[in-house]
Every structure is written in structure tokens, then in C-alpha cells.
Amino acid sequence: MKTLTKVALLTTTLALAACAKSPFDRSGDTAGGAGAGGFDNGGISTSAxxxxxxxxxxxxxxxxxxxxxxxxxxxxxxxxxxxxxxxxxxxxxxxxxxxxxxxxxxxxxxxxxxxxxxxxxxxxxxxxxxxxxxxxxxxxxxxxxxxxxxxxxxxxxxxxxxxxxxxxxxxxx
Amino acid sequence: MFKMILTCLAVVMTLSAAKAEPLRIELDSPNIEPLPFAAPAFIAETAGAEQYARDLASVVAADLQGSGLFRAISQDAYISQITSFESPVQYADWKAINAQALVTGAVSTTNDGQIVVKFRLFDVFSEDQMGEGLQFVGSTNGWRRMAHKVADAVYTRITGEGGYFDSRVVYVAETGPKNARLKRLGVMDYDGANQQFLTDAQAIVLAPRFSPNGDRVIYTSYESGFPKIYVLDVASVGRRVLQDQPGTMSFAPRFAPNGQDVVFSLTTGSNTDIYRLNLDSGQRTQLTSSPAIETAPSYSPDGTKIVFESDRSGTQQLYVMDANGGEATRISFGQGRYGTPVWSPRGDLVAFTKQNRGRFHIGVMRTDGSGERLLTASFLDEGPTWAPNGRVIMFTRETAGSAGSSTLYSVDISGRNLKAVQANASDPSWSPLLK
Incomplete structure (x- = not known):
């Protein structure tokens, strides 16, 4: 169950990261900072x-x-x-x-x-x-x-x- | 600025035996065959003047040939050598290589760091000197200007019209890709030599224009974060911003022929109109008041009228109004959109940018809109400026795509002699002939 939660959170993170890749982004990528490493270091809570x-x-x-x-x-x-x-x-x-x-x-x-x-x-x-x-x-x-x-x-x-x-x-x- | 002293040389008039047709290029004739000429290295009359002697002759030749009206004969073909500025011309030797015009010159250096340049122009087939010999004195670093003055004198004597070689162009120097381009003001000789920068590339600068006597440049800069108009003194490079109302934007400035008034576009809210500002008194006058876009104003050389563009009819078109504003008369009626009109210094024509079926053109029309003639066609040509004699136009050509860049081109008003002048540059403005 714990693994499933993590997967769900990661999906959210990726979605937000995709959002941040909008060509109109001019203020820095605050959502996608966890990136691929987010799964391992648990820094997923910064996603919102x-x-x-x-x-x-x-x-x-x-x-x-x-x-x-x-x-x-x-x-x-x-x-x-x-x-x-x-x-x-x-x-x-x-x-x-x-x-x-x-x-x-x-x-x-x-x-x-x-x-x-x-x-x-x-x-x-x-x-x-x-x-x-x-x-x-x-x-x-x-x-x-x-x-x-x-x-x-x-x-x-x-x-x-x-x-x-x-x-x-x-x-x- | 250095000063030049112009003196007439004592001329020994040669009486010609056989009268040939006088040497003449008619600029308005439909077909012009470039006139072959010889410009041997000038005579170095003092030690240390040898390099100037070679360089002067080659710049004179480049000016004349670059106009498209003359063709330089290779020095390898010369039969005669000019060994002294005063010795008689061996006309037969120059006729034999079909040199119709011969330019001879001499240069000497003085102890106080000046150079003295003399020249003569000969009509080879009439076996006659054309006009008096002339002498220019100036500082050595102005040697190219002296060559341009020689070429202007040759051009004027053979065409009967003013020259344009001793002139400068202010423009926007560009670096970087289209979506992150850096721009700064540059100034150069008309032929691209002697480039200098007048501003740094910290802020976007646009569309510089010379004052009528070339002492100032008026342009648009984003240094405040918003488009505002600045006047820059060419000698000191000092600049000041024109005061404007908070919340407005201004651009597209141009001097009136009196050098004291300027016209420009001012945007309030969504509406852009044309205004005039007196630089001395600060008094501002609104010249147009339609809800449409009115921009790119340019005075007639007598200062009584202004040509500008407006989309009041639904698309960009050209209009002429009185210099004090009021009713405007539309002058462009062809297919497509017309913008950036510029009145010619001779007063006879308006140059413009035309946009039609996805192509851009530089063109000219008479000031009543008749006689439209397109001179160029490309992906993006825009922003014409007139040579001081009203015979040549310089403009910006931008190429398509991510790697696209801007280059200054010139073309004469018959559409001939299209050529690149300066790469990575836009928005040229031609100075008057220098003094």
C-alpha cells in the first residue's frame, strides 16, 4: 500500500513537471524540482x-x-x-x-x-x-x-x- | 569631426582637338551601361604617403564601381602610368583600353599630421579635363572621407546630380537568435567601413534616425523597461529621454527638416496616434486622433507635409497630411499592406515597405501615390532610408527561420544594383552628405 501511494504521488509530480515545461514558463520550475530522484529521497511533498x-x-x-x-x-x-x-x-x-x-x-x-x-x-x-x-x-x-x-x-x-x-x-x- | 579645406587648383585647360560627345550618365535613362573608368594609384608626393596613395585610389574606384554606374578597368590593363600629377595625360593610351573617364590624384603628408589630397577628372575621348582640380586637406584618420569626396565629385560631374559617398549610416547592430536578440546602436560609413557603437546592448534599441545635419540621432529604447524616445548627441554620445506622460509608450520618432521638431507615435491605452514635439520648448501637439493605428511619420523635405501609415481603412495604408495635422489623403491603393513611408530628400518620391501574399517589398511611388514601382522582393524586406541624393535606398532584409538574421542592403531607385552592405544589422538611417 505504501508503494502504491508513492507511485500515485510520483505521477502527480510528473504531471506537474510537465505543466512546468510550458513554453510560457518564466519564473522557474518550482514544481518539478524533485525530478527523477524524488522517488529515492522522498522529497515528494514539495509537489503542490x-x-x-x-x-x-x-x-x-x-x-x-x-x-x-x-x-x-x-x-x-x-x-x-x-x-x-x-x-x-x-x-x-x-x-x-x-x-x-x-x-x-x-x-x-x-x-x-x-x-x-x-x-x-x-x-x-x-x-x-x-x-x-x-x-x-x-x-x-x-x-x-x-x-x-x-x-x-x-x-x-x-x-x-x-x-x-x-x-x-x-x-x- | 575634422575639417576639410577645399581649394581650387590652377588648371591648365586643354583645348580639345576633336569634340566627342561630352561624358555623361543620364540617371533617368532606362538602361545604363556601366561607364568604364581608370583610377591609377595616386601619386605619393611625400615620403610616407605611399599607402594613402594606393588606398585612396582603391576607395575612389570602389565607390564609383559600387554605385553600379561605373566599371573600373583593371590596373593590369593600363598602358600609361601616371608618374606626376602635373604631367600631360597620354589620352591615346587610355582610349586604347576604352577608359572613358580617368581619375588622377596626388597625396602628400604634412608635418602636423595632415594629408593633402588633390585630384583631376579627365574625359578621355574628348581629351578634356572635366571641371577644376580639387584639393582636400584633413587629418590622416579621415583619409577615407577624402576618397569619398573625390568619388562624389566624379559622380556629380558625370551624372549632373549630387553624390552620396561621403555619408554615414546609423543602424541597429544585432547579435543572437531571433528570440533572444541583443541590439545596440551602431554607426558606419555608407559602405560599411569604420563601424562604431553608440550604445551598449543592455536594452532593446530600435529605428535610429539622423537629425537633418547629422549631429544627433533620435531613437527608441527600452532602457526604462518601456519604449521611450531618446536623443543622442553624436559627438559626445550623451543622451536624454524625451519626457512623456506616465503610462504611455512612444516610438517611431523622426526629425522635422528644421531639426527642432520631432514627430513620433504615442500609445495611450490601445490607441496609437502621431504627435509632434518641439525639442526646445517641450510643447507637444497631437496631429492625428483616429482610433486606428497611426505611425511611421516622415516629413516632406520642405517641412510642410507628413506622410504616415494608418490602418483606419482596415489595413495598413499610406496617407499624407499637413504638417500641422488635420485631414489626411490616402495615397496607396495597390494590393496588400503599405507601411514605413519615407519622403525622398528630392521631394519627388515616397519609399515604403509593401506586404503582399506573404512577401515583403521595398518600393517607391510618387507623393500622390501614382507610379508605384517595387524594387525588391524577399521573405522580409522593410524600413527604407534614402541616400542624400535620393537615388539609392538602404533597407533591412531579414531571413526566415530560427537561424534567420538581418542584413542591410542597398538598391538604386530603378531596382538595379541590389547588394548587401552590412551583416547582422537592421533599421538603417542615412545621414546627409557630410561637410
């Missing part, structure tokens, strides 16, 4: 993310929403993610956030800066509409300067057309 941690926000809720080509409309998937982001921000009022807007490389530099700004603002507006104080949010556009994926196919472009909510500590900064 604190739901009030920025890591939970970025990995479990998801810090990123995606957009269609040349669009800044919030789609259904994005709406669900942003609703959870808004809920987290409301529950954790000591954090602020910067929302980054990004574009894929198929566009001129200046236009993509303006398009990234539209996407960041669209995500911000949705969070505000869901109860997050405007004063806790700032937007920034990176245009096509910081693609997540470097390849030049639609599969990569789709991941690059995004708004990323980056959590930072401190109220009113």
Missing part, C-alpha cells in the same frame, strides 16, 4: 504549487493568451484564462502586473509595436472588467522584438501573437 504564488499564476492558470493574425480580439480560450488571472489578482491584492503585448514577425516594426500595444490593452481591459484595479496593471508592447519561438512557420507565429501577464511584487509601484 501554492495557489497564491506567482508560479501558480504563470504555470497553472497560464500567463499567456493568444491572438489571431493582425487581431487583438480576446477569444474564448483567452477569456477563460483572463477570468482566472483576474480572480487570482483579486485574491492576491499585494501583487501588480505588467501585461506585455507581442506580435509575430510578419509585419513592419512600427506597426507591430502598435499592434502589440493593442493586444496588451485588450488583455488589460478584460482584467479590469473582471474586477482588477486599473492602477495595478501596466501595459508594454514589444512588437516583434521578443518572439517566444524563433521559427518562421505558422505554428511558431501562433505562439508569438500573445499577451503575457507578468506578476511582480509590490502594490502601486
Amino acid at each position: 504549487l501554492d495557489p497564491n504564488s506567482p508560479a501558480y499564476f504563470s504555470q497553472t492558470i497560464g500567463d499567456t493568451v493568444l491572438f489571431n493574425v493582425d487581431q487583438s480580439t480576446i477569444n474564448d480560450t483567452a477569456r477563460s484564462t483572463l477570468a482566472q488571472q483576474a480572480n487570482w489578482l483579486t485574491t492576491n491584492p499585494s501583487y501588480t502586473a505588467i501585461i506585455e503585448g507581442h506580435a509575430d514577425e510578419q509585419g513592419t516594426r512600427e506597426y507591430n509595436l502598435a499592434l502589440g500595444a493593442r493586444r496588451a490593452a485588450a488583455a488589460r481591459d478584460y482584467l479590469v472588467a473582471n474586477g482588477v484595479a486599473d492602477s495595478r496593471l501596466r501595459t508594454v508592447t514589444f512588437g516583434k522584438e521578443r518572439p517566444l519561438e524563433a521559427c518562421s512557420t505558422e505554428a511558431c507565429y501562433a505562439k508569438n501573437r500573445r499577451a503575457v501577464t507578468v506578476i511582480s511584487a509590490g502594490v502601486g509601484s
Whole structure:
């Protein structure tokens, strides 16, 4: 029985580790630290993310929403993610956030800066509409300067057309 | 900056016996056969000037040949040697190798570390000197500029139009892969020589633009974490940020021809509009107010109009408005999307980036939108800038894929002479001709 429990826990750990391998991970891998060695040294109890941690926000809720080509409309998937982001921000009022807007490389530099700004603002507006104080949010556009994926196919472009909510500590900064 | 002294040499005018057609390249003619010329090593008139004598002639030849309008004849073919700057030209020897133009020069060094460069241009088949001989005096480290000035004088005498060789280009130097690219401001001679960096690579920098007299560069930097506009003094490399309202972002700056006003894009919330700022008074004026994206403004050379891009019609298109804002007239109507318009220094054309069916082009059109001509096509060409004489355009070409990189290219406005200028570089801005 004891062995079975361990197996179940290991499965959970692996699932969380897979979660942490999200391409949007930017705050370090707090879930998967046990790794393959976790079985032997018994360090499995660290597997659960604190739901009030920025890591939970970025990995479990998801810090990123995606957009269609040349669009800044919030789609259904994005709406669900942003609703959870808004809920987290409301529950954790000591954090602020910067929302980054990004574009894929198929566009001129200046236009993509303006398009990234539209996407960041669209995500911000949705969070505000869901109860997050405007004063806790700032937007920034990176245009096509910081693609997540470097390849030049639609599969990569789709991941690059995004708004990323980056959590930072401190109220009113 | 070093100073050059320009003096006219006493010229012995040669009366030509047989009048041939005067040497001339018509830049607007549809087919231009490169004009063969000879540029023998300059005469070293003092000890220690030998290296300059060889290098000057080769930079002059590279400038002329690089324009695509001239073809350098190999020095191995020369029958005559130039042994003295003053001795008469043996025209028959240069005719025999079909050199239509002959550039001769001399260089001497002075005790106070300067060099003196003289040159003459000959129309071989008319057996005539073209224009007066000229002399340039400057510090030795500016020898390449003197070669460019010689080449500019040759270009001007044969084409009847201003040159562009004695000029510089400010740009963004790039390292690293697309998703972690480091960027810093660089400046170089128009031909890629004498690269220097103006900023470090700590923050993303974008789209630097020279001031009308080349003393300052205005650009966008993320050093605060947000896109803001900075003005950098080229001589001191000191820089200052333009004050903006908290919570806004600004980018796409460009100087007005008066050097005191700048236009740029300012984003408030989701909306990007064009503003003008007077650098002296700090007074800011909003020039567009539609809910669409308005960006990439560029003044006409007389300062009365601004061309810019907007997606107010649904897609990116080019518009012209009065320099004080107000009603704008759309000028682009072809297929696809148009962006990054830049008014030519001659005032006759607008260069732009066009995006159509997954390809990017650099093109030109008249300022009313007529006569559109695409000069290039690739996976990603963008961001044209004009040579000071309005005859050549430099732009960024980015290649596809994870290993893709940016290279500066130039092309002339007829679409000829496409060539790479500098690797790992983007966002060029051409200076005016240097003084």
C-alpha cells in the first residue's frame, strides 16, 4: 500500500513537471524540482504549487493568451484564462502586473509595436472588467522584438501573437 | 569631426582637338551601361604617403564601381602610368583600353599630421579635363572621407546630380537568435567601413534616425523597461529621454527638416496616434486622433507635409497630411499592406515597405501615390532610408527561420544594383552628405 501511494504521488509530480515545461514558463520550475530522484529521497511533498504564488499564476492558470493574425480580439480560450488571472489578482491584492503585448514577425516594426500595444490593452481591459484595479496593471508592447519561438512557420507565429501577464511584487509601484 | 579645406587648383585647360560627345550618365535613362573608368594609384608626393596613395585610389574606384554606374578597368590593363600629377595625360593610351573617364590624384603628408589630397577628372575621348582640380586637406584618420569626396565629385560631374559617398549610416547592430536578440546602436560609413557603437546592448534599441545635419540621432529604447524616445548627441554620445506622460509608450520618432521638431507615435491605452514635439520648448501637439493605428511619420523635405501609415481603412495604408495635422489623403491603393513611408530628400518620391501574399517589398511611388514601382522582393524586406541624393535606398532584409538574421542592403531607385552592405544589422538611417 505504501508503494502504491508513492507511485500515485510520483505521477502527480510528473504531471506537474510537465505543466512546468510550458513554453510560457518564466519564473522557474518550482514544481518539478524533485525530478527523477524524488522517488529515492522522498522529497515528494514539495509537489503542490501554492495557489497564491506567482508560479501558480504563470504555470497553472497560464500567463499567456493568444491572438489571431493582425487581431487583438480576446477569444474564448483567452477569456477563460483572463477570468482566472483576474480572480487570482483579486485574491492576491499585494501583487501588480505588467501585461506585455507581442506580435509575430510578419509585419513592419512600427506597426507591430502598435499592434502589440493593442493586444496588451485588450488583455488589460478584460482584467479590469473582471474586477482588477486599473492602477495595478501596466501595459508594454514589444512588437516583434521578443518572439517566444524563433521559427518562421505558422505554428511558431501562433505562439508569438500573445499577451503575457507578468506578476511582480509590490502594490502601486 | 575634422575639417576639410577645399581649394581650387590652377588648371591648365586643354583645348580639345576633336569634340566627342561630352561624358555623361543620364540617371533617368532606362538602361545604363556601366561607364568604364581608370583610377591609377595616386601619386605619393611625400615620403610616407605611399599607402594613402594606393588606398585612396582603391576607395575612389570602389565607390564609383559600387554605385553600379561605373566599371573600373583593371590596373593590369593600363598602358600609361601616371608618374606626376602635373604631367600631360597620354589620352591615346587610355582610349586604347576604352577608359572613358580617368581619375588622377596626388597625396602628400604634412608635418602636423595632415594629408593633402588633390585630384583631376579627365574625359578621355574628348581629351578634356572635366571641371577644376580639387584639393582636400584633413587629418590622416579621415583619409577615407577624402576618397569619398573625390568619388562624389566624379559622380556629380558625370551624372549632373549630387553624390552620396561621403555619408554615414546609423543602424541597429544585432547579435543572437531571433528570440533572444541583443541590439545596440551602431554607426558606419555608407559602405560599411569604420563601424562604431553608440550604445551598449543592455536594452532593446530600435529605428535610429539622423537629425537633418547629422549631429544627433533620435531613437527608441527600452532602457526604462518601456519604449521611450531618446536623443543622442553624436559627438559626445550623451543622451536624454524625451519626457512623456506616465503610462504611455512612444516610438517611431523622426526629425522635422528644421531639426527642432520631432514627430513620433504615442500609445495611450490601445490607441496609437502621431504627435509632434518641439525639442526646445517641450510643447507637444497631437496631429492625428483616429482610433486606428497611426505611425511611421516622415516629413516632406520642405517641412510642410507628413506622410504616415494608418490602418483606419482596415489595413495598413499610406496617407499624407499637413504638417500641422488635420485631414489626411490616402495615397496607396495597390494590393496588400503599405507601411514605413519615407519622403525622398528630392521631394519627388515616397519609399515604403509593401506586404503582399506573404512577401515583403521595398518600393517607391510618387507623393500622390501614382507610379508605384517595387524594387525588391524577399521573405522580409522593410524600413527604407534614402541616400542624400535620393537615388539609392538602404533597407533591412531579414531571413526566415530560427537561424534567420538581418542584413542591410542597398538598391538604386530603378531596382538595379541590389547588394548587401552590412551583416547582422537592421533599421538603417542615412545621414546627409557630410561637410
